[in-house]
Amino acid sequence: MENKDYKDVFVFVEQREGVIQSVAFELLGKARDLADVLHEKVVAMLLGSGVRQQAQMLIEYGADVVIVVDTPELKDYLSEQYSQAVSQIVTHCNPHIVLYGATTIGRDLAPRLASRLKTGLTADCTKLEILPVKEGELEFCMTRPAFGGNLMATIICPNNRPQMSTVRPGVMQKMQRQPGRQGVITDFHPVFDTAKFKVKLVETIKADKQMADIAEAKVLVSGGRGVHNKEGFDKLQALADVLGGQVASSRAMVDNGVMPHECQVGQTGKTVRPALYMACGISGAIQHLAGMEESDFIIAINKDKFAPIFSVADLGIVGDLHKIVPMLTERLKKEMEK
Numbered sequence: 001m002e003n004k005d006y007k008d009v010f011v012f013v014e015q016r017e018g019v020i021q022s023v024a025f026e027l028l029g030k031a032r033d034l035a036d037v038l039h040e041k042v043v044a045m046l047l048g049s050g051v052r053q054q055a056q057m058l059i060e061y062g063a064d065v066v067i068v069v070d071t072p073e074l075k076d077y078l079s080e081q082y083s084q085a086v087s088q089i090v091t092h093c094n095p096h097i098v099l100y101g102a103t104t105i106g107r108d109l110a111p112r113l114a115s116r117l118k119t120g121l122t123a124d125c126t127k128l129e130i131l132p133v134k135e136g137e138l139e140f141c142m143t144r145p146a147f148g149g150n151l152m153a154t155i156i157c158p159n160n161r162p163q164m165s166t167v168r169p170g171v172m173q174k175m176q177r178q179p180g181r182q183g184v185i186t187d188f189h190p191v192f193d194t195a196k197f198k199v200k201l202v203e204t205i206k207a208d209k210q211m212a213d214i215a216e217a218k219v220l221v222s223g224g225r226g227v228h229n230k231e232g233f234d235k236l237q238a239l240a241d242v243l244g245g246q247v248a249s250s251r252a253m254v255d256n257g258v259m260p261h262e263c264q265v266g267q268t269g270k271t272v273r274p275a276l277y278m279a280c281g282i283s284g285a286i287q288h289l290a291g292m293e294e295s296d297f298i299i300a301i302n303k304d305k306f307a308p309i310f311s312v313a314d315l316g317i318v319g320d321l322h323k324i325v326p327m328l329t330e331r332l333k334k335e336m337e338k
């Protein structure tokens with residue numbers, strides 16, 4: 001590692017069509033915790049075209065400094081353009097740590113930067129902490145599932161800077177917005193090597209999104225193999241409708257084609273943190289728990305009283321979900337009509 005003065009916790013602020021994505025606020029919340037332990041600053045990197053007016057909002061969500069790159073070249077996400085801009089900011093500022101969302105954009109950008117900056121990257125982290133590791137020296141500890149989720153690995157990057165990680169949306173918590181919070185907004189002007197811009201965006205065709213994102217839902221009624229089939233999920237949908245929630249699924253029911261992948265909760269699906277997560281006929285494999293155990297309140301319905309899901313449940317119901325779910329739906333409907 002070169003003997004430079006590496007400092008501050010940087011966050012790549014992801015925006016799409018000018019809308020800052022929730023993962024950016026979540027990363028700022030985590031960056032705030034890390035920076036406070038290190039007595040360093042939180043620096044947000046806001047890139048795009050016509051995005052400058054949103055910088056103050058990032059300060060209100062925890063940034064001390066916002067570096068803005070507002071230029072037509074960065075209107076839409078393109079790998080080379082963004083890689084050049086971010087790598088120039090990083091080379092200029094020497095951050096200690098850089099965080100990215102584990103989204104399609106973050107998963108494209110972060111490895112390119114790791115390669116350009118000759119540093120490491122820990123992907124899909126579920127926990128980020130500053131801990132005393134060796135002789136009381138503070139180390140950035142990045143934890144993520146390993147070996148198919150069967151163990152959690154804590155990874156450090158002692159020899160290269162910056163230390164970088166990606167985190168999925170929904171894993172970290174954003175801090176409460178503090179309107180009027182003060183910070184510094186500064187512009188950065190990268191020098192683009194346009195000869196390397198080999199890819200042009202010709203047209204954007206949006207996927208037909210009929211389903212709401214389960215990661216945004218406040219209530220999830222989630223089903224596993226015990227739900228059996230589509231008709232079983234109709235029962236879960238009826239309960240979700242009464243509760244104003246959405247239906248989600250374990251991987252077992254995605255793999256067998258009953259539910260779409262967008263509904264899958266877990267290590268290879270989505271990470272969710274609803275106010276209420278109802279796990280119906282889900283055994284509670286570690287890969288499933290990795291995506292939902294941070295939910296505020298968990299109710300598990302399972303006919304096997306030894307099912308591991310009960311170890312994370314706040315409330316457990318042992319019995320046949322095909323009887324319990326319709327009874328619960330009817331009871332709740334009646335209560336709500338009162």
Ligand SMILES: Cc1cc2nc3c(=O)[nH]c(=O)nc-3n(C[C@H](O)[C@H](O)[C@H](O)COP(=O)(O)OP(=O)(O)OC[C@H]3O[C@@H](n4cnc5c(N)ncnc54)[C@H](O)[C@@H]3O)c2cc1C
Pocket residue numbers: 148149223224225226227249250251252253264265266267268269270280281282283284285286287288291301302303304307319320321322
């Ligand atoms: C690398 C890797 C990644 C993975 N990623 C994910 C992931 O992202 N998400 C995920 O979910 N899984 C994932 N898995 C799969 C995971 O290991 C489990 O196989 C899966 O979660 C099991 O789904 P399940 O709980 O629905 O099914 P099962 O484990 O078969 O459990 C079904 C449960 O339903 C109960 N049941 C049956 N009938 C009834 C009834 N009538 N009433 C009440 N309860 C009933 C049973 O008692 C049982 O507990 C992954 C695996 C690997 C190796």
